[in-house]
Amino acid sequence: MISQLSWKIGGQQGEGVESTDRIFSTALNRLGYYLYGYRHFSSRIKGGHTNNKIRISTQPIRAISDDLDILVAFDQESIDLNAPELRPGGVVVADAKFKPVLPEGSDARLFAVPITAIAEELGTSLMKNMVASGASWALLGLPIEVFNQAVEEEFGRKGPAIVEKNVEAVKRGAEFVLEQAGGPLEEFALEPADGKQKMFMIGNEAIGLGTVAAGCRLMSAYPITPASEIMEYLIKKLPKLGGTVVQTEDEIAAVTMAIGANYAGVRTMTASAGPGLSLMMEAIGLAGMTEQPLVIVDTQRGGPSTGLPTKQEQSDLNAMVYGTHGEIPKVVIAPASIEDCFYDTIEAFNIAEEYQVPVIIMTDLQLSLGKQSCEKLDYDRIEIRRGKLQRELPELEPNVLFKRYELTEDGVSPRSIPGDKGGLHHVTGVEHDETGRPSENALNRKQMMDKRLGKLNNLLIPEAIRVDVPHEKPEVLIIGMGSTGGTIDEARVRLEQGGMRTGHIQVRQIHPFPTESLKPYLDAAETVIVLENNATAQLASQIKLHCGFADKIRNLLKYDGNPFLPSEVYEASKEMSKVGHI
Amino acid sequence: MATFKEFRNNVKPNWCPGCGDFSIQAAIQRAAANVGLEPEQLAVISGIGCSGRISGYINAYGLHGIHGRALPIAQGVKLANRELTVIASGGDGDGFAIGMGHTVHAIRRNVNVTYIVMDNQIYGLTKGQTSPRSAEGFKTKSTPEGSIESVLSPLEIALSAGATFIAQSFSSDLKQLTALIEAGIKHEGFSLINVFSPCVTFNKVNTYDWFKENIVNLDGEAGEGYDSSNRLAAMTKVMETNGLVTGLIYQDTKRRSYENLISGFQEQGLANQDIKLSREEFEKLAADFV
Structure with a gap:
């Protein structure tokens, strides 16, 4: 039994790729698997190759996989473009209608299922997605009731007749492929999930x-x-x-x-x-x-x-x-x-x-x-803090305005809102005094600039940097931001398995920069790799600007439009760690 | 109840002596008192330019924003607290050049905001360049040989865009102007009031005398038999008079305001409502993703 698997569906945009993915993954979520999806799509509505990939695991995952186990293809283009990603022994489920062929040299197993034909026989080619997802589900040997439940939720509002037809489409797709394959594929039998309820x-x-x-x-x-x-x-x-x-x-x-x-x-x-x-x-x-x-x-x-x-x-x-x-x-x-x-x-x-x-x-x-x-x-972690917003205010003297921009120790002034009687004030994008009236006075200008710019001096959000650094002196510290964390995690596990001491930090507060939080980790690491999806190393520039350590920072950049793969991070990290200090 | 004096403050406007904007300021103060507002119930949102300073010259809540964006800010204020009366104001450059996109869409959207344009047919604060309201041939610092672009007709555009309240006035006619602002405030939906407000420093063509000579006033004889609920008649009148017509040009009292068309939108201002979700509400929302 395996603990994880990658599944992809490809076709022309507008052909049902999205809905196939949605039903397939909803059903997997019900079974309690951890899922991570990736959409490859173009800036058009109909036509053009599109594919959705899902990684399925019994353990938490937050990255796309390097390779692919099962590819469902609605057209030959989907096979040509995605077959190279298949791991040895991978499977292609394709619509028999276009007479699918595997690329030369491919050792994948091909199941040609009359996807369109079955759908049309049942009334409409729109049900292609059901036939295709039914076939994939059957190959995995997962319980069909859970899948049918997801189908019912997707189509329930269209009435029982539609639900029934779609369930039938799933069944026919499953039956056809199981006959061809001689039953569910044992090498793709997933370990049971923890069954814990997750959101998706x-x-x-x-x-x-x-x-x-x-x-x-x-x-x-x-x-x-x-x-x-x-x-x-x-x-x-x-x-x-x-x-x-x-x-x-x-x-x-x-x-x-x-x-x-x-x-x-x-x-x-x-x-x-x-x-x-x-x-x-x-x-x-x-x-x-x-x-x-x-x-x-x-x-x-x-x-x-x-x-x-x-x-x-x-x-x-x-x-x-x-x-x-x-x-x-x-x-x-x-x-x-x-x-x-x-x-x-x-x-x-x-x-x-x-x-x-x-x-x-x-x-x-x-x-x-x-x-x-x-x-x-x-729900218990939801907290609403409104700062110095004041709704109950004493009445103002005639010709006196509320000091909306009062100079205070922390630079944050009391705030009133329109409608509230004691809070009357003026607001302008022109430099202004404490009551919000325009002022070009030099002293006032300096005070107001210092007040505004000083407000964030001590801002540090919870987990301004998310730290996973188990070694005191890591050989390689990989730093990223946004969606790249899961990919870095996987690369790091492989690097550790190869004997390298590694660490990972995901920067979550970008501005004002959490300089003091990050510095000790930079100091302790031999080599720092800053990984980002851009061409000019913008995060690395912030780190160098605020923390220094330019001599040990290496840039790992990708700007071809695709997310990093764990294998790319692994290979690049191995390479960069060898170079040592410049 | 507040009098118009309570809408005055002690700030001396930086407008030139004789500027048309002074009477617009006075008309807003009078209209606000006449409709029974207290200063804290009024928010004046203004753009950038000489006229944009008006939000600081009225004793009410006021926001002086960025060039051309008074209308989206004003709509945001109104949607956040519909219990407020919201007036947006600015010049012809603010509303019909840089902010024209917002003007047309604010008209279509029909949020209950009163928009007063101080139309002096020129850029004053930048010291005399052409405006979309400058006539063809009008010589300015940026059009030394005379403007070669056609003049924009805001009333025709407003009519085409589906305006529910269009009026025009002249800053010398304080009585008419005050009455029109009152009517605009009371109107359910967006009201556009374009006001000829002569620039005594940079516009030597469209002067007080020039307007007096050329304006057709619907509150006088010219308005006899005029039906302000007839959109076609309004368009005809505007075109016939080359846009130099004052009074209530058009009003549609049937179309509901944007706020009244939003499903579930309550009479109580959003700013005064409780914002914390109950556990039950949250669990229901979270259930979408299970």
Whole structure:
């Protein structure tokens, strides 16, 4: 019996690849397996090769696998493109309709199943996905009742007749392939899972749920890949809680509407990707200057310009840290897991209000869209902290305004909101005095700059760096951010097995940089490898800038649009560790 | 109940003596008192430019934002707390050049915000460049040989975009202007009030006298028999007068505001509602992912 397996389905976009994956993985989740998904897709709706890969394991996993065990192919292109990934002895389940052939030299086993023919016989070729997933499920020898239950949930609202037809399609696909294979494939028999209930979601959904849990009741946003799922999740949920989502005319409207709503006292967020973030820059400065709380999610994708809109990249770091003209306080946090996406989102809203600053939640395409298992999220960890927001205020004297920008020891001023009688004040993006009135006075200017920029001096979020460093003096310390943590973990295990002392740190607070937290680990390591999905080593630059140690830092960069594979990190780390100090 | 004096503060506007914006400031203060508001119930959201400073010259909550974005900010304020009265304000450059995209979409969206444009047909704060409201041939520092672009007609655009309240006034006519702002505040939905507000420093063509000579006022004889609920008649009137018409141009009292069309949106402002999820609510949301 095996403890993990990789399964992939490929076909033309719009052909049912997504739904096949969804039902297959929902059923696996029910059985309690840990899952990690990866979507390969293009910026078009119909046509073009697309594939979804799922890694199935009895142990927690947070990375895509190097190779593939089972490939389900709706067309020859899917075989040609993905067969090289198959491990020796892998299996291809393909639609007999296109007369599938394996590439020369491949030792995979091919099962040609009349996927389209069976679906059409049952009424519609749309049921191809059911035949295909039924066939894969049968090869794994997993209980069919659980699968049928998932089918019923997917199609239940369309009525029992539709459910029945789909169940039949699953059955026919299973029967056909089992006859060809002579029963379930023993080499793919998975050990039973722990059966523990897990959640199964994409990062964007975890952010959406975190947003609702944080008490955010408004979102203003403009559609963009790979952020739109956050908006789509919230429009389903917020109206039930009295709130709403506004789809604005552009990202400038999205962010300024969010600023207006935060000013008026409602936790409001927007979400976008690089192009939208670029459009928001001036407004981010307004939020910083006027000390309004603001939460923005940047789901990074391949840049610059339109770049690779459906591919993995981590190249907006500099834009998030340095973006907007002039100098403002700003927080950038980078969730490193699906659970982080939920808890960090809540924390982002708290920090935004406590410090009255813009907070950017940095994710990347793989974290935002990769569907994966998630430990049960804990209601008791939800905390709402609104900082110095004051609702009950004494009446003001005539011609006296509330000191919304009062100079205080920690730089954070009391905050009132429109509608509240004792809190009347003015807000302007022009330099202003303690009551919010424009002022060009030099002393005031300096005091206000110092006040704003000093607010974050002591900010350190929980687990600003996530540390897995079991050795006092590791030969190699690998540092990453965002979705890369699981891949680094796997590479590290292999390196340790080869006798190397290694450590791993995932940086979760990007700005202000957690310099003092990181420094001792850099000091102790012989070689530091900073792994990131960009071409200019943006994270490594931050580390060198704040902590130094430039002589021992090596860059492991990938910017071809694909996430790192564990094997790549393993090989590169072995190579880089040999070089030693420059 | 507050009087208009309570909407005054002790800040001296940095507008030039004789600027049309002074009477717009006074009209907002009067209208706010006339509809029965207290200062804390009003939020004035303004853009950038001479006119954008207005949010600091009224004793109410005020936000002076960034150039061209007064409307999305104002809509955010209103959606966050619909118990407030929200006025957005700025110049013709703010609303019809850099912010034109927002203007059209705010009109379509129909959030209950009153938008007052101080239209002086020129860029004043940057010391005299052409605006989308400058006439063809208009000579400015940026168009030394005269503007070669056609003038933009905000009223025609507003009518096409589905506006539910369109008015135009002149800063010399404080009575009409105050009445129109009151009507705009009371209107359910978005109200656009474009106000001719002469720039005495940089615009030597569109002067007080020039407007007095050229304006067709619907509150006078010219308005006899005019039906402000007829969109086609409104468009005809605007085109006939080359846009130089004042009074209530068009009002649609049937279309509901955006807030009233959002499903589940309550009368109580969101800012005043409890935001913590109950355990039961959370578990229900989490169950989607099991």
